Amino acid sequence: MSTLLNFENVTSYYGATRILKDFSFEMEQGQCLCVLGRNGVGKTTLMRTIMGLTDRSTGAIRINGAEISAKPPHVRATYGLGYVPQGRGILSDFTVRENILLGTFARADKASEIPDICLRIFPYLKENLDKRAGLLSGGQKQQLAIARALAVGPQILLLDEPTEGIQPNIVNEIGEILKMLNKELGISLILTEQHIKVARKLGDAFLMVDNGRVVARGPIAEMTDELVNRHMTI
């Protein structure tokens, strides 16, 4: 196993406010890393820092050893980052097809077709390619956001609260799909999650965040109830 993503003393800012402080961790190729913590501790900012969407950051961020922290978001995406943001970030004026095609602009091979995988795992999208994305339900939008991130041909999928605001039966479905992507296709996942159950089911490793700092990390088996209680109960 080799290190896929590596943060070294990263501090990330909005304006003059530090959101992530001295943030260091690494994740292995093929892992599913669950980022846990209460609301507002910096989980979403971690995702945005990886994509380069915060105002500025210091420290080193490496993907496969390549330093990316000085690169703008549109260049970072081409390192194989498939981003599924909080709130899904679907372009509502676009059709389903155009939304998925958006993902292909970040492909390393410059292919302009929708990859098979996107439609194979989401039959609903396949049947509604020309529907306006704004008309989809929350769960369907989440599927579309994942399909779009897969169109990048990603090494890492960044999933920011993928089960937030989605009805329970779809939560399971999305959980299964993520598991399949991770275990069968070998796509590494970084997942922020409030549901401990989902994290335990999918995760290989965890990263507990509190107040912008890493307070604990390790294999998911080491995520004790005591740790969860200390950093996640309100």
Next chain:
Amino acid sequence: MDLGSLLNALILGVSIASIWLIAALGLTIIYGTAGVINMAHGEFIMLGAYSSYMLQFYLGLPYLLCLPASFVIVALVGLALERGLIRYLYNRPLDTLLATYGVSLVLMQGVRLIFGSDPKYLAVPEMFQSNVMLGSASISAFRIVVLGITAFLVFALWLLFYKTRFGVQVRAVMQNKEMAASFGINSGRIYMMTFALGAGLAGVAGALFGVLAIVLPTMGASYVVQAFLMVVVGGGSLAGSVVASGVTGEMQSVFAFFTNDTFARFIIFVLIVVFLRFRPQGLFAQAGARR
């Protein structure tokens, strides 16, 4: 009044609409994509006219070749302006307003210094100088050329924005710059290219207006108000500008038929103010969150 002359007014209205629309096209593209209110748009039009004048007067280029050449020249001016100034101001709308206004003054005075304040004229091929009968309406052949070129440009822009990968990139940036960037789209490059495109379209408009009227350093001012109104009423989208130009062009012509040009314009301005009171976002507003 008789039905025949009302029909004439309607036909003339299409011609007026096409003139207003071609004046507004470049502004629409730049405002719609980058959200920049380009106060130098009128001067881009003026530069287009002077480009054609220079090419014709010094190089003897045939008029029909001056049109694409003016597009290229003014697009390059727009490109230089975007790279040198506008790109530093995208997050500061008020500053772009002032900066582009400053640029418009520089361009106007610069052209005045070089060419003087006396009017220049563009020569067109003989066949465009005649009048054509459309039904019972007599209309100058050149106005039909303007109409044709406007229709061609609208169609070409539609193809560009809705049928190409570049178009998908532009529309993605318009809706959500952050998500576009997260998927590999370089929004800076998109803004640069649309600004150049918008400037180039103003250049074509100028090359046409130089024939319809005379070429003067101040000529931009007479078109830019109409252009801005079309963009505001249309809501900044291509379809919006087309519909806004069509409707106001026809109204101008029909009101002028019953009263006179000046009064017709007065009525239209009042109607636009009332319209914007009830629909400030314009006809077809962009739903996306711009930056």
